[in-house]
Amino acid sequence: MQRLIVTKTASPDVLANMTIENLLDYLAVRVDSMKAQHTPFTLNVVLPDDKETYFVEMSNGNLNNILVDNEMKADATLLINRADISQILLEKTTLKALLENGSAGIKGDKSVLQKLTGSLTNADAKFEIVPRPEKGEEVDAELYETAHKH
Numbered sequence: 001m002q003r004l005i006v007t008k009t010a011s012p013d014v015l016a017n018m019t020i021e022n023l024l025d026y027l028a029v030r031v032d033s034m035k036a037q038h039t040p041f042t043l044n045v046v047l048p049d050d051k052e053t054y055f056v057e058m059s060n061g062n063l064n065n066i067l068v069d070n071e072m073k074a075d076a077t078l079l080i081n082r083a084d085i086s087q088i089l090l091e092k093t094t095l096k097a098l099l100e101n102g103s104a105g106i107k108g109d110k111s112v113l114q115k116l117t118g119s120l121t122n123a124d125a126k127f128e129i130v131p132r133p134e135k136g137e138e139v140d141a142e143l144y145e146t147a148h149k150h
Contacts, residue, residue: 020047020054020082023089024065027120033061036119041112042074049081058115076108 024045036058043056045065055072056065071077080095084103087093095113098104106113 028063030120032121037061039115044071044074044077046079076112080104
């Protein structure tokens with residue numbers, strides 16, 4: 001099973017301040033919609049230590065989540081403590097290990113986790129959001145400075 005989340009700056013302070021909703025949104029950004037479009041699922045994520053439940057749905061290649069008061073009807077339910085999620089993010093344990101030792105549990109269709117991890121992709125770290133200009137095509141910054149002085 002592929003790791004769910006890989007972070008480069010996984011400090012305890014950063015992780016402690018990220019909500020589960022933020023982490024689920026991060027997973028949603030990593031979903032390859034072409035891979036995921038034919039693997040719909042629903043999942044409850046229950047955090048006993050935080051007393052929170054999230055309903056997660058993969059539909060039409062999109063992953064969505066919402067905080068709910070009670071578990072919803074879903075293909076599977078993942079029970080995991082928020083503290084254990086931090087340990088996964090810090091690569092001190094794995095979800096597989098937590099499931100095996102009973103610290104976490106899954107009820108229902110266990111293939112939901114494979115559907116999720118199988119749909120994830122990693123962004124190319126070298127991808128430039130704003131491409132740099134080719135040699136000789138650089139923009140003269142002074143043009144912008146003088147244009148705004150009128």
